[in-house]
Amino acid sequence: MTEQAAPAPAPAPAPAPRPPRRVLRAVGRWAVAVAVFAGLGTGAAYGVGGMERTDVPGLSTHGDGRWDYPRLSLPALPSGSPRPFNPENAGEIHHADLRALLLRAPAGATPDKKLTGGWVSTERYLSEYTAEQRGALTTLLDDFAVRHIAARGWTMPDGTVSRVYLLRFPSSGLATGFKHGAVFGSGVGTSVASAPGAEPDKSWPDSPPGSEMFVSTDVYAEPEPYGPTQARHAYVAAGDTIGLIVHERKGGTPVVPFHQTVVLQGQLLG
Template sequence: MTEQTASPAEDASSPAPSAPAQAPRPPRRVLRAIARWAVAGAVFAGVGTGAAFGVSGMERTGLPGLSTHGDGRWDYPELSLPALPVGSPRPFNPENAGEIHHADLRALLLRAPAGATPDKTLTGGWVSTERYLSEYAPGQRAALSVLLDDFAVRHIAARGWTMPDGTVSRVYLLRFPSSGLVAGFKHGAVLGSGVGRSVAAAPGAELDESWPDPPPGSEMFVSTDVYAEPEPYGPTQARHAYVAAGDTIGLIVQERKGGTPAVPFHQTVVLQSQLLG
């Protein structure tokens, strides 16, 4: 900030001032202090209104909504979107009426964080419908299978890993022919009848009240439904979420003996949402 200039010199005929020459300095210091506080106030106000905008450009270690680097976040690789076939629009481009993800579905899967042990059966490749249905209680699988057929699921990709603290993660992405069919599947499996609302690892799951609405860092075209198994739970506690974006819907499941921490789970949901949005 440019410092204010001194006031014009007084008329030479005016009597000499009675105060010392240094007398005007305290007011200038006060003005400068006020200016500094005003700038600080503007910065803090801007942080509040601009947080959502700045989220997508933040380092992954600075994940929004999670206070410090020691709060339990995992060290995920930096996100990068896969290349599209030449001439193919992004899923939420106005020219893409079906909101189709033209990128390889497997390339949209969140990669495992540092220190993870990969699941040898869920390596980031294609999996069968039966493998996806195995996440649900046996009594739910037949009805979910019908919904998958009715809404013409095309591909399912999945990745899994285990962290040193024992937290097990599994991420599935299901691609349908259009966003409208995703909406139909989601209504039937999650919102309407609730056939697939709960997973086998958390049969009594409830909406996760600690999940912010809207979540920090969420993409405007992505909807999330986040659940947590309430106490008392069995040997493990599970958390799971559905992430819907265009022609794709994801299922994220995390479980751990003694309780599944919310921070890395929410982090995982946010980052997978960013990849799809």
């Protein structure tokens, strides 16, 4: 009797063809993207819902000429002191240290060794104006009893020189009186020494994004033809405090970072 050979085992099923690597990579990217967007959606909803105004990084989008300013934060108030626009604060007084309300310099700036964020004299503030303007401004500062002046300055790598002054008065009424006397009444404040013949800045929007409802701004620019440098300046009024912001640069002052500076300083005051 002959022995029969065992039947050959059935061939194993051929493995399914693997998807091309580029498909795997695409699926992986989509999976990661879905997870990231899900996380971002939750984080954004929490962040925006729970974010205080002072936590918002002001106008920090890059690529359009904006400067990289530090994250905004308001200084602590003395115990029991209300914010300037609290209904209990009739005089709209900023009880925080005026120096702490100055906008800090952006990344890459070279600090001004004389305007370091501390107190400055009335004479230093008046040096922003021509000799012909200073007499009237001195009288206005005396009449409306300016209490303190703080200032910070810096120079950016592109050559833009920036100076920010904050003037504190005893009340919002006196601050408004000074502003109207200097800018609208006598008109001496509509130009600064570095920008003779300045005119209202037509590029300043009526309601700039990020502006505070309790802050008013008056923005000026030196029109062409200007000299070796062009200057832009603005007044920011909020309660008992008036801010003067000056930007100047050889060959023309960029408008985007100037407007950014005005808005951010207004956020700190408002």
